[in-house]
Amino acid sequence: MSGSPRVTVAGAGVLGLATALALADAGCKVTVCDPGGANASSVAAGMIAPAFEAVLDTAARPHLDLLMAARDLWPRLAQRAGLALDRSGTLAVGDARWLAGVASGFAGLDLRPTILGGETARGLAPGLSEAFGEALLSREDWKVDAPTAMAGLVAAATAAGVEFRRDVVRGRGEADVLVVATGAAKSLVEVAPELARLSPIKGHIVRVAAPAQGVTVRGEGIYAAPGSDMAFGATMEPGRADVAVEADKAAGLLAAGLRLFPGLTGARAQAAAGVRAATADGLPMVGPGETRGVMLAVGSRRNGWLLAPLAAQVIAACVTGRDPGPLAARLDPGRFAG
Numbered sequence: 001m002s003g004s005p006r007v008t009v010a011g012a013g014v015l016g017l018a019t020a021l022a023l024a025d026a027g028c029k030v031t032v033c034d035p036g037g038a039n040a041s042s043v044a045a046g047m048i049a050p051a052f053e054a055v056l057d058t059a060a061r062p063h064l065d066l067l068m069a070a071r072d073l074w075p076r077l078a079q080r081a082g083l084a085l086d087r088s089g090t091l092a093v094g095d096a097r098w099l100a101g102v103a104s105g106f107a108g109l110d111l112r113p114t115i116l117g118g119e120t121a122r123g124l125a126p127g128l129s130e131a132f133g134e135a136l137l138s139r140e141d142w143k144v145d146a147p148t149a150m151a152g153l154v155a156a157a158t159a160a161g162v163e164f165r166r167d168v169v170r171g172r173g174e175a176d177v178l179v180v181a182t183g184a185a186k187s188l189v190e191v192a193p194e195l196a197r198l199s200p201i202k203g204h205i206v207r208v209a210a211p212a213q214g215v216t217v218r219g220e221g222i223y224a225a226p227g228s229d230m231a232f233g234a235t236m237e238p239g240r241a242d243v244a245v246e247a248d249k250a251a252g253l254l255a256a257g258l259r260l261f262p263g264l265t266g267a268r269a270q271a272a273a274g275v276r277a278a279t280a281d282g283l284p285m286v287g288p289g290e291t292r293g294v295m296l297a298v299g300s301r302r303n304g305w306l307l308a309p310l311a312a313q314v315i316a317a318c319v320t321g322r323d324p325g326p327l328a329a330r331l332d333p334g335r336f337a338g
Contacts, residue, residue, distance in 0.1 A: 043274030232257030
């Protein structure tokens with residue numbers, strides 16, 4: 001597309017924000033429309049975790065190479081948007097049976113975590129329970145602080161000329177291109193029928209009001225991600241699309257998190273719930289939709305933060321007529337047709 005394309009991005013989650021910034025940097029006139037409020041990206045810990053996602057999530061396992069490639073785009077995005085990118089890694093702790101399963105998963109993916117003693121692990125994750133005498137460390141996984149990074153992406157996009165509107169998009173309107181980055185919402189299914197293929201996954205997260213430092217910690221059914229607060233997450237409830245916080249789910253996460261970091265007992269905790277969107281193969285739909293002038297950046301399952309710079313790169317290339325790269329075909333929304 002020649003000239004300065006007018007692009008509307010529907011959705012201000014991390015995929016929408018990263019895409020808007022990439023489009024503005026490519027010379028497009030970009031408007032981001034979002035009704036406001038929490039979204040799946042804000043109800044998240046900001047983990048950029050190709051290794052542990054592939055080890056612990058069978059849906060992600062076949063896509064490790066793509067997840068790693070997406071992660072490797074993060075340093076450039078972080079520098080561009082002035083974001084702090086934590087590359088200190090992730091620890092796994094738990095009983096011997098679970099740790100052995102994690103080690104086996106890493107071996108199956110030809111990844112080699114480091115075995116650490118408990119004291120060394122607690123040096124990397126201050127406050128970690130004395131109950132853990134051994135841990136596995138992978139430096140492959142990184143993170144950003146999600147609330148801080150969301151604000152940083154908005155600021156960078158605004159400085160690049162992106163306009164933000166509190167609005168619900170109904171169609172392409174007068175824009176040359178509409179980028180649908182609405183997550184699990186299907187309000188645009190008439191112009192982007194591919195959205196009907198998305199399945200919702202509800203997830204709870206609990207944030208404990210205690211600034212925390214150190215590496216991310218993974219346990220059985222729980223993670224603890226330090227940052228401006230300590231985030232314990234996250235549940236996976238396929239087929240559910242409501243965002244009501246359920247006391248029992250939040251209490252279970254908090255209890256599991258406090259088993260990792262008992263020193264946080266008594267600190268103020270706040271739970272939230274969001275809805276992720278997933279496709280049948282676990283990868284997002286990124287690229288041109290079947291409707292002329294409509295592109296999609298949706299369905300990243302639990303890897304929205306990880307995949308954001310890759311999605312942004314593909315969309316910006318498609319809009320401006322450049323080569324979207326070798327991974328674009330695997331994200332093509334048309335792969336599910338028929």
